[in-house]
Amino acid sequence: MRIHSVSALACSLLFLAASIPADAQSNQVAHPSPYNFPGTQYPRIETDSRVTFRFVARDAQKVQVSIANIPYDMTKGDNGAWTYTSEPQAPGYHNYWMIVDGANVLDPGTKTFTGYSHSCNGFEIPEPAVDYYDLKDVPHGSVLAKNYFSKTANAWRHIFIYTPPGYDKDSTTRYPVLYLQHGGGEDETVWIEMGRANLIIDNLISEGKAKPMILVMETSAVGGMGGRGAGRGPGAGPGAGAPPAGGPPAGAGAARRGGGGFGFGGAGAYGQLFINDLIPWVDSNFRTLADKDHRGMAGLSMGGVQTAAITMVNLDKFSYIGLLSGGTAPGFGPGGAGSPAPVATQADPHQIIDLKTAYSGAMADPAEFNKQVKVFFFSTGTLPPLENPEGLKFHQEQLVAYGIKNSHLYISPGTSHEWQTWRRSLHEFAPMLFNN
Numbered sequence: 206m207r208i209h210s211v212s213a214l215a216c217s218l219l220f221l222a223a224s225i226p227a228d229a230q231s232n233q234v235a236h237p238s239p240y241n242f243p244g245t246q247y248p249r250i251e252t253d254s255r256v257t258f259r260f261v262a263r264d265a266q267k268v269q270v271s272i273a274n275i276p277y278d279m280t281k282g283d284n285g286a287w288t289y290t291s292e293p294q295a296p297g298y299h300n301y302w303m304i305v306d307g308a309n310v311l312d313p314g315t316k317t318f319t320g321y322s323h324s325c326n327g328f329e330i331p332e333p334a335v336d337y338y339d340l341k342d343v344p345h346g347s348v349l350a351k352n353y354f355s356k357t358a359n360a361w362r363h364i365f366i367y368t369p370p371g372y373d374k375d376s377t378t379r380y381p382v383l384y385l386q387h388g389g390g391e392d393e394t395v396w397i398e399m400g401r402a403n404l405i406i407d408n409l410i411s412e413g414k415a416k417p418m419i420l421v422m423e424t425s426a427v428g429g430m431g432g433r434g435a436g437r438g439p440g441a442g443p444g445a446g447a448p449p450a451g452g453p454p455a456g457a458g459a460a461r462r463g464g465g466g467f468g469f470g471g472a473g474a475y476g477q478l479f480i481n482d483l484i485p486w487v488d489s490n491f492r493t494l495a496d497k498d499h500r501g502m503a504g505l506s507m508g509g510v511q512t513a514a515i516t517m518v519n520l521d522k523f524s525y526i527g528l529l530s531g532g533t534a535p536g537f538g539p540g541g542a543g544s545p546a547p548v549a550t551q552a553d554p555h556q557i558i559d560l561k562t563a564y565s566g567a568m569a570d571p572a573e574f575n576k577q578v579k580v581f582f583f584s585t586g587t588l589p590p591l592e593n594p595e596g597l598k599f600h601q602e603q604l605v606a607y608g609i610k611n612s613h614l615y616i617s618p619g620t621s622h623e624w625q626t627w628r629r630s631l632h633e634f635a636p637m638l639f640n641n
Contacts, residue, residue, distance in 0.1 A: 238315060238328040245314035248301070248328045254293040256328055260303050260312060261286045269304040273623060274321055276304055295588070296332035297625025298399045300325040318398050322390035327399065336408075338401040338628050343411035344370035348403050353486045357478040358427050364483075365393050366491065367403045369410060369417035379492045381639040382419045383525070384479075385631075386504025386511050392424040399624045405631055415635045421487055425511055427474045476515045480522065501638055503527025503582070505627045517567040520577040525638050528583040529630045530622055533597060554596035560607045571608035579641045584615040584630040591622035613637065 238248045238256075247259035258270045263285030269276040270289050279287035300320045303310040311317055312326045319325070346369045355362050369380060385396045396402040402420055409415035488495040502523055504512035509531025516523040561569045568574045583601075586592040594616050601614045615633045620626040 240316040240327050240329065242314055242316070247314065250328065250330060251290070254330050255291050256294055257288065257290045258301070259286055259288050262305050265305050267306055270301055271304055272301045273299055294330045295620055295623070295625060296330045296335070297620065297623060297628065298327055298329050299623060300327055302326055319392050319394055320390060332625070337632050338405050340404055341408055343407055345407050346370050346372065346403055348397055353482070355478050355482040357474060357482050362423065363393060365397055365422040366487070367406065367420035368491070369419065370407065371417070379494045380417055380419045381499035382421060382487060382493050382501070383638060384421045384423070384502040386425065386502070386508030387422070388506035388508050388531070393422045396422050400628055400631065402631060405628065406635060409632070409635055416639045418639065419491060419493060421483070423479070423483055425475050425508065427478055475511065479515055480519060484522070497522050497524050498641070499639055501525030501527065503529060503631070503634060504532065505529040506531040506622065509533065513564060517565045520567060524577065524579045526578060526581050527630070527634045529627050530585055530592060533583040533600060554593060555599045558600065558603055560603065568607070568609060575610050578611055580613060580637045581609065581611050582613045582615070582634045582637065584617065584626070584633070586617045586620035586622065586626035588619065588621035592626070
């Protein structure tokens with residue numbers, strides 16, 4: 206799906222607020238998932254946050270529904286319809302698809318999204334009394350689909366750009382820019398389609414809680430590096446959706462062990478594209494404040510690793526850094542961004558990190574790092590196996606003791622390596638941007 210304006214987004218993606226009664230949004234009555242096509246009843250969100258799925262495959266021998274890359278057996282009825290009701294699901298967006306006799310199959314009654322290096326379906330669990338990512342009656346920015354030519358990749362690139370409310374009415378005002386990176390197995394669409402980044406920023410701006418800003422969303426695939434079809438992140442995993450034998454389900458956090466195929470120091474070819482092609486093109490074609498004090502970068506999971514790798518060796522270009530469930534030593538890549546520091550795990554969350562060498566040595570002089578980076582934000586959910594709150598708490602304590610004064614840790618309660626963690630993280634991070 207290609208989105209050209211916020212009105213198209215509202216029509217094709219976010220009819221949650223418009224089409225579901227308020228009591229259903231509060232999860233008080235059962236209702237179809239907001240991504241279902243009109244008249245389609247399943248998936249159905251039950252009153253207790255369970256989800257009921259229904260899929261017709263009369264001749265199939267076995268049908269499963271894979272929820273966030275974990276398959277669950279469905280039961281066949283006399284009419285050839287297979288059904289399954291899940292355990293209660295955490296609030297927010299979740300990927301799913303069907304597995305029919307071992308083959309991944311899309312549910313035809315609901316919309317598709319990008320994840321796990323293939324097309325997925327999705328469902329949404331409402332979070333009671335939470336509306337910061339809903340479509341509201343406030344001034345809206347625009348989401349633009351643009352193409353630019355990269356000399357580094359020798360190819361055309363497709364990107365999404367959000368411009369804030371009023372951008373088109375005022376030809377003189379210039380704006381700061383936040384670059385947002387997706388996770389492994391995803392692309393430039395996901396921060397809008399699943400993350401609802403434009404609505405989060407719209408609502409924060411309308412409340413006076415965030416500066417008007419431009420958002421830029423690229424895809425990290427450069428000649429097979431990262432992004433679609435490479436590495437493991439919020440999108441990658443075994444073809445049939447089965448967890449690896451003897452271990453936790455493959456999914457977003459697996460990028461910690463590999464990095465999606467790109468070089469850590471500077472993020473390899475993608476880092477070159479980002480610095481030499483993308484930023485100059487954005488600054489030349491949009492009314493940006495084209496200096497480091499008005500430029501930030503953030504990414505989720507594998508995108509956090511890329512963010513750390515790119516920003517930490519380019520502190521002359523970025524003053525705001527956000528690492529969301531990824532890229533933060535300990536836990537994501539060798540020392541976070543190409544250092545030889547050990548990788549902490551949930552089993553051993555209290556590893557000591559050599560901050561003189563971690564993050565590509567960017568913190569070797571903490572006083573200088575404090576001058577260069579105004580906000581160093583990192584976040585995690587609390588649910589295992591792919592989030593690491595204890596490790597990150599300990600890591601921040603090390604940063605503070607070392608003399609890093611600008612670090613901010615946000616922990617999202619009750620969420621895992623999925624979009625509610627990252628929606629909440631952006632909602633926390635955005636008000637910190639461009640205030641200094």
